[in-house]
Amino acid sequence: MKNNIQQLRKAMHLSQEDLAAKTDVSRQTINSIETGKFDPSLPLVFKLLKTLDVSLEELFIFEE
Amino acid sequence: MKNNIQQLRKAMHLSQEDLAAKTDVSRQTINSIETGKFDPSLPLVFKLLKTLDVSLEELFIFEE
DNA sequence: TTATAATGTAAAGTAAACTTTACATGTCAA
DNA sequence: TTGACATGTAAAGTTTACTTTACATTATAA
Numbered sequence: 359m360k361n362n363i364q365q366l367r368k369a370m371h372l373s374q375e376d377l378a379a380k381t382d383v384s385r386q387t388i389n390s391i392e393t394g395k396f397d398p399s400l401p402l403v404f405k406l407l408k409t410l411d412v413s414l415e416e417l418f419i420f421e422e
Numbered sequence: 423m424k425n426n427i428q429q430l431r432k433a434m435h436l437s438q439e440d441l442a443a444k445t446d447v448s449r450q451t452i453n454s455i456e457t458g459k460f461d462p463s464l465p466l467v468f469k470l471l472k473t474l475d476v477s478l479e480e481l482f483i484f485e486e
Numbered sequence: 487t488t489a490t491a492a493t494g495t496a497a498a499g500t501a502a503a504c505t506t507t508a509c510a511t512g513t514c515a516a
Numbered sequence: 517t518t519g520a521c522a523t524g525t526a527a528a529g530t531t532t533a534c535t536t537t538a539c540a541t542t543a544t545a546a
Contacts, residue, residue, distance in 0.1 A: 383535090386534080387535080396533055397533080398533080399533060399534085402534095
């Protein structure tokens with residue numbers, strides 16, 4: 359699973375800490391997702407979509 | 423987080439076991455998600471969307 | 487130069503997703 | 517009535533998501 363979180367976050371001029379606050383997780387969680395350590399949970403996915411104002415397909419690239 | 427998995431699954435005439443096989447999880451996992459015990463992981467969400475041929479918003483209703 | 491912000495990472499712990507095995511129940515066809 | 521199928525649930529275990537605390541690095545502003 360790849361994602362465009364970092365790119366979209368920067369386009370909105372948000373720090374990892376800013377995005378973490380807006381999505382109710384820790385900065386390390388955002389960092390770990392951006393750097394591919396794990397995938398977000400479904401509730402966090404919904405918060406990320408809303409905050410970054412994109413669709414699921416725009417945010418994630420699913421690879422078997 | 424509510425979901426319409428059961429309704430959509432039945433509309434496609436699939437058993438929980440069928441859907442489990444198509445999405446590479448156990449029958450109990452499908453059952454637990456349908457009965458609201460937990461939410462699917464992101465990779466499983468993608469498989470469910472593809473198998474049930476719906477969008478994220480059609481399959482899940484996010485509630486804070 | 488010093489301080490501050492942003493990022494990456496690590497370790498140890500908790501919580502949630504998912505597994506296998508197992509059992510109980512209802513429905514329906516033979 | 518018997519047997520097969522579909523569903524719900526439970527227990528115990530593993531894996532993944534997420535937490536807090538902490539430290540290191542880089543860039544930039546005062």
